[in-house]
Amino acid sequence: xxxxxxxxxxxxxxxxxxxxxxxxxxxxxxxxxxxxxxxxxxxxxxxxxxxxxxxxxxxxxxxxxxxxxxxxxxxxxxxxxxxxxxxxxxxxxxxxxxxxxxxxxxxxxxxxxxxxxxxxxxxxxxxxxxxxxxxxxxxxxxxxxxxxxxxxxxxxxxxxxxxxxxxxx
Numbered sequence: 001x002x003x004x005x006x007x008x009x010x011x012x013x014x015x016x017x018x019x020x021x022x023x024x025x026x027x028x029x030x031x032x033x034x035x036x037x038x039x040x041x042x043x044x045x046x047x048x049x050x051x052x053x054x055x056x057x058x059x060x061x062x063x064x065x066x067x068x069x070x071x072x073x074x075x076x077x078x079x080x081x082x083x084x085x086x087x088x089x090x091x092x093x094x095x096x097x098x099x100x101x102x103x104x105x106x107x108x109x110x111x112x113x114x115x116x117x118x119x120x121x122x123x124x125x126x127x128x129x130x131x132x133x134x135x136x137x138x139x140x141x142x143x144x145x146x147x148x149x150x151x152x153x154x155x156x157x158x159x160x161x162x163x164x165x166x167x168x169x
Contacts, residue, residue, distance in 0.1 A: 026077060027083070029074040030074045030079075031085065031086060032071065033068065033071035033074045033075040034075050034086075034092075034093070035089065037061070037072075038089070038092050038096070043060065044056035044059065045100055050100070050103035050104070051103075053103075054100060054118070055145075057097075058118075058147075061126070062144055066126075076123075094112075094115055097115045098112075101115070104156070105162065106155070106158060106159065106162065110158065110162065114155060117154070125147060
């Protein structure tokens, strides 16, 4: 906090008028980052559905991580159990993804599993990219596109399996 106060050219006690220590600062950064990420994902999804929306949201997610690496990292902070505001900020993104995945008719837990998969693949890509983990001289955006293509193929397979199970009943 002392270093931050110095960089902001304010006295350390002044920061505590705005945030509750380092924990409060991290929470505020997480909320701010989640708000920006939600806005980027929403903007990407507007006017799109299904595959087009997922592709656009993938680019928006990775683009956010590229433009705001520190804020992106802050968005990964899990909310405290009693922190409804923080939890609701994350739930906005889940709700948006649920609406986009409606095209695939995935229901209940299966849709939530698909969202976890989507987040995991995008986070893995963004994290590896930030850490310089892709050392080969290949176009990163082509790799991202192939990754999203693979995810979409998996979602289509889940949808087909779900439709077959429904027909069998």
